[in-house]
Each structure stands twice: as structure tokens, then as C-alpha cells.
Amino acid sequence: MELFVYYPWLFPLFATILGLIVGSFLNVVIYRLPRIMERDWHAECYDCFPDQMTAPPQETFNLSYPASTCPQCDSKIKFYDNIPVISWLLLRGKCRQCSNPISVRYPLIELLTGAMALTIALYLPASYWSYAVIGFSFVLVALTFIDFDTQLLPDQLTLPLMWAGIATALLGWAPHSLQDAVVGAMAGYLSLWSVYWLFKLITKKEGMGYGDFKLLAALGAWLGWQMLPMVILLSSVLGAVFGIIQLRLAGQDNQTPFSFGPYLAIAGWIAILWGDNITHWYFTSILGF
Template identity: 55%
Template sequence: MRTLYDFLSANLVWLVAVALLFGLLIGSFLNVVIHRLPIMLQRGWEQDCARLTGGSVQEGTRYDLLMPPSHCPACLQPVKPWQNLPLISFVLLRGRCAACEMPISRRYPLVELATGLVFALMAWQLGPGSELAGAILLTAALIALAFIDADTQLLPDCLTLPLLWAGLLFNLVTGLVPLADAVLGAVFGYLALWLVYWAFRLATGKEGMGYGDFKLLAALGAWLGWQALPLVILLSSLVGALIGIALIMVHRAGRNQALPFGPYLAAAGWIAFLWGDRIMTWYLHG
């Protein structure tokens, strides 16, 4: 009797279609994470500060990734299940709340579509198996981290640290990267940006990046191994420079405005996971 794995292995089109649909669903959940997680962290910090200073702590209503249910931020009308279908609901509602017709941010369908497309691309490139499962987990975390950093210039420990441990466990189970290389990747990834941070701070008296960037590169090192770190740093710096110049040229960022580095690290890490070996082969032998 053929298993689902055998069927998807023999039918690449179906595998890509399933990955696309799954990506749309995960993208919908990532929208919740991107929006709510910073608010959850801010409320937690405020409560911790109140406890340390002896102030009153207001618990308030429950607020996490599950509660309260999805609702319009303008009219607070709950979103019905059929209004929360990835991409489809946005089109049917013409990009507006069904109750008050408040415009819905275009980021929501864009994140859903982007997640679906990259999941489909990974399925086409990798085929079914543990490598694809790891790629899906890594990519979902990187998308959430990239958008949160772009919004708040924060890379939460509750995402970067589990991602690091997940990379080590993934390579321990699959052997895709030797465990020793993964451990050294985590160590060298953290130290590389830590040294850059302190060199820049001693030279200029300013902070060029945050500690979250160190942890994100450490997580990427745990997934990719220490050999991939130079490529990740090079790609992220190149992408960051190009986007920074573009933003300055269109007057969306000042020359002295701090730009988050996390999205560029995330993009570079994803590229290195999928095509790092090909890029290095092309560079060395092309």
C-alpha cells in the first residue's frame, strides 16, 4: 500500500501544491505572531518593572497568540472563520472589514502569499523528507523574526534561542550538518557579530547593532554549520547595503537612521540553506 510520502515523492506537482496551501495557513498564523508577540513582550516588561519598583501590577484581560480571538482593530468586531481564510477572504472582502469597512493592511495577504510561495519553492527544490521539514521550520521562524525586527528593531529571545536549539537538534537527528560543525557555527556566529559590535562601539561610541543579531547569526550557524557563516555575513551585508541605499535614494530613510539588520540576516540565512553549496561551488569553480 502506497503511503502519502510515496505519493508525494512520485508527484512533485502535488507536493508543491500541498506546500503552497500549508504555507498560506502558516503565513496567516505568522501574521498573528508578528503583530501580537511584541505587544506581549512589552506588557511582560511593564509588569516586571512594576514588580521591581513595588508598583501595582494590572493583570488585565488575557492577551497571547490565541486570545482574544481575531477582531477588527477599529470596530472590535470579531472576525468570522470564513473572513479569516488566507488570501481568499482579503479578496472577497475587497481589503476591508466586513463590519466597518476599515481598510485591512496589505501586509496580511502579502505575508501569507510570500510564505506560501517560499514553502512551494522549497518543496520543489528539496522534495519530501526531513530536510524539507527543517526548512519549513527555519523559514517560518525567519519570516516572523524579519518582520518583527523591521517593525520594532527587536529580535525576541523567545524566537532566536529556540531556533538555535532546533538547529542543533535538527542536525543531531538528520546529520545534514555534522553536529560539531553546527555547535561551532552557533559559537562563531555569536562571536563574529559580538566582535564587530564592540569594535564599532569602541571606534565610534555608538551601538551598530543589537544583541538579537548575535543570537540570530548563532542560530543560523547552528542550522548551517560554521562553514556557511562567511557567506551569510557577506550576503546579508550586500543586501543590507543595497536596500539601505535604495531607501535613502527614495527618501524613506535618513543617512544616520538605524536600519534593522535582522531581515537581511534572515534572507541571507534562507538563501544559504537552499543554495549555499551551489553558490560556493560556483564561486570556487565558476
Template identity: 50%
Template sequence: MSFLDQNPGLGYPAAAGLGLLLGSFLNVVILRLPRRLEWQWKRDSLEVLGEPEVYDPPPPGIVVERSHCPHCKHQLAWWENIPVLSWLALRGRCRSCHAPISLQYPLVELLTMALVVCCVWRFGFGWQGFGAIVLTCFLIALAGIDLRTQLLPDQLTLPLLWLGLIASIDALYLPAKPALVGAIIGYLSLWSVWWVFKQITGKEGMGHGDFKLLAALGAWVGLQGIVPTILLSSLVGAIVGSIWLAAKGRDRATPIPFGPYLAVAGWVVFFWGDWMVDAYLRFSGLR
């Protein structure tokens, strides 16, 4: 890893290539994981209710099954599965049925590439850089799934929480105590808002996945990163959400996924939280 740090001309292109490959895999996670979960939930419900089992073939898995066109089921050849380049070569359409291929594929791949390069630029090519890449990939997957389905699966939020706590054992980013306290306060802060809102209105203002995502972020940014994450996500969510509602002609009762805003804010605070807090204290005259 020190070799890559000393030779950025090799390290950054390698990181960019890795980011494209990870982005391709994250597209699979974003599209297939919710379908797999829904299929499993249906099977579990039938078992709990004692209903007869209905033949329902499982949707494609995340790792084993090859990629295919969702319209005509055409299995993609290797050259049709190259990140970004294949989408451009095929002009955004399936080679078999000519159905349009979602722009999500190249966008997620390019976004992942850019953020992975940013990870190694900020933290280097060692364990800190690797951990930052892991966090980034989890947040991209969670944001993408929440945007599409308004779900934040435990299968992603809970491992992200544990990985943050495990990283704190060796103080990779922060010591264990601030990480643990950050996770606890992260969960309780949004849970308390949800509980108060429910007592007053009788409605649930947010999903439980938001609590778990902020708890996971708290394990990575610590207690001092919780408040900036909440404030930044709320600000971005209010602005972007209002614009989206106006553009779609929806009223304020329309549910809006909060996970993507938490993911963006948590990523920014993880990278530059110390600088943000220091700049605020200097600007306010408290330092």
C-alpha cells in the same frame, strides 16, 4: 511522505495550502508577540522597582483569542479568516467598520506559501523538508517583527538555535560539530563587530538579537555558511537600506533593522550555499 514525493500533483497543492495556513498564523505572531512581550516587560519592571501594580489587561494571546479588527474589535467570522481569499472578498476592508486591512496579511500568506512549496521542492516531503519549513517560518516571523518593531525576540531566536543543533545530532543537514562551530562563530562574528564599534564610537551599532539570529543560522548552515551569509546580508542591506533612506529623506544615522537581511541571506545560503561557494571557487580559479 514517500507517497507525496511520488505524486507531486497532490504534494505541491497540499504544501501550498499548508503554506497559506502557516502564513495566516505567522501574521498573528508578527502582530501579537511584540505586544505580549512589551506588556510582560512592563509588569516585570513594576515588580523589580517595587511599584504598585497598575491594572493593565493583557493584549490578545497568540493561539487562544480569535482574530478581530484592530479598529472596531469586530470578531472575524470563519469566512473572513480564509488566507488571501477573505482579504480579496472584503476588498481589503473590515466588514464592520470598513477600516483598511493591512496588505501585510495577504503578502505574508503568499510569501509563506511560495517558500513552503520551495522547501518541499528542494528537500522533499520527509524530515528534511519539514525542517526547512520550520526554519522558513521562524525567519519570516523574525523578519516581520524586526521590520515593524526593530526587535528580534529571544522567544524565537533561541528556539531556532536549539532546533538547528538538535537537527545536527542526526546530521539532518550537517553534522553536529560544524553546526556547533557555526553557531559559535556566528555569534562571535557580529558580537566582535559590535564591541569594536562601541569602543571606537561609544555607540551600539546593532542589537544583540542580531548576534543570536546569526548564531541560530550558523547552527543550520554551519561554519562554511557564515561568511556567505554575512556578505550577502551586508550587500543587500547596504543597497536596500540606502534606497530606503533616500526615499524617506533620512540621514545615515537613522537605525535600520538588520534582521530581515540576515534572514533572507541565511535562507538563501541554507538552500544554495554549497552551490554558491563552489561557483565562487571555480570563478576565482581556486578549484
């Protein structure tokens, strides 16, 4: 940490490179984690009903194995073809072996994580808290794209994220107290849980998934309970605007379910960096306090 004090430019550079590298790994997480969950569910169902289901696949499949391959020609991706952003540009977005197009989303996610880490490093001084916020951002990126793809928010990510937020307060890294973090986690979960059951009692329909409750609990742990109203309001506005645009582009009506987790994640990331400034601006400029 002292090195970053003597050379202030080093922290943004280190954070950006780390963000690009982690972004490459997050592409694997986003693709594989939902499939790992499906395999686990299949195995659990087979254990309970072996006579009514096919046996689950036995080959190893996790975040590190098997090695990444081209979905078209099944050739293994070499390490020099897996350099964040650069490899995609050098290959012109195509597989080296069969010229099958490689989705532009892969380098865009790497650029996104790099830009988010750079923004944090420029806005927050080098400290345990800024390092933690960078890690927090990486998990939000993974949750966002998994939810967009599958409408799932895996417990494997949301629950560790919540406990990590409480841990930062316990260790004294966070700008809020441990009590605020614990109350934030409780209030975050219970607020959406209450809305869920109220909506279900009135309409007999489910308005959101339990993953959203756990994600807001995690955000409450990282931000403290004081930031939850702003997160809920901002995510609701973002969800209403961009969710409707998303449905219209997909040719679907307003009754079609859409992912709310990404908008919670965006609101939480904005709040952890600029929440105090937004709150101050609101009370002074809008309310006149």
C-alpha cells in the same frame, strides 16, 4: 513520506497550502508577540518599582486570546473571513462590518510563506530535512517583519530556532554534522559580538543589537560554520543597498539605525537552499579553482 514518493506533485501542493495557513498565523505572531513582550517588561518593572509605575493590564493577551477583531469597529473576525488570501480578495480588502481597509500586508505575508514553502518543496525532495527547512523559513518570516516593525528580534524565536538547528544535526537530518552545527552557532554569535564590541570601542556607539548575534548563531546552527562567511557577506551587501534605500524613502539620514535582522534572514534562507551552488560558482567562475 511514501505518499510523496508515489505522488511527487502532492508535496509541493501540501507545502503551499501549509505555507498559506501558517502565514495567516504568522500575521498574528508578528503583531502580538512584540506587544506580549512589552506587557511582560511592564509587569517585571512594576514588580521591582511598584510605587513608580502604573499597574500592568490584567486581562489575558497571548497569541490565541483574545480573538482577532477589526481595529476600527472591534467586531470579531469570523472564521470564513480569515481564509488566507481568499477572504481578503472576497472582502476587497475591507472589513465586512465597517468597510475599514485591511492592510495588503496580510495577504502578502501569506503569499510569501506559501511561495517559500513551494520553492523548498520543488527544490528539495520530501524528507525530514525539507520539512525542517520549511519550518525554519516560517520563523525567519516572523523575525523579518517583527524586526522591520520594532527593531526587535525576540528571544522567543531566535533561541528555539538555534536549538532546532542543532537538533536537526543531532538527529541526522541536516546535511552537515553536529560538530559543524555547534561550531556554527558559536562562530555565528561570536563573529557579530566581536564586531559589535570593536565598533563600540572605536566609536563609543552601538552598531547592532544582541538579537542579531543570536539570529546569526541560529543560522550557523542550521547551515554549519562553513556557510557563515557567505551569509555575512551577502547580508552586508543587502543591508547596505536596501537599508540605504529604506532610509531614503523614510526621509532619514545614514546615521539613523535600521533593522539588520531581515537581511541576515534573507541571506540565511538563500544559503540553506543554494549556498553550495553559489560557493561552487564563486570558486570555479570567479577564482578559477
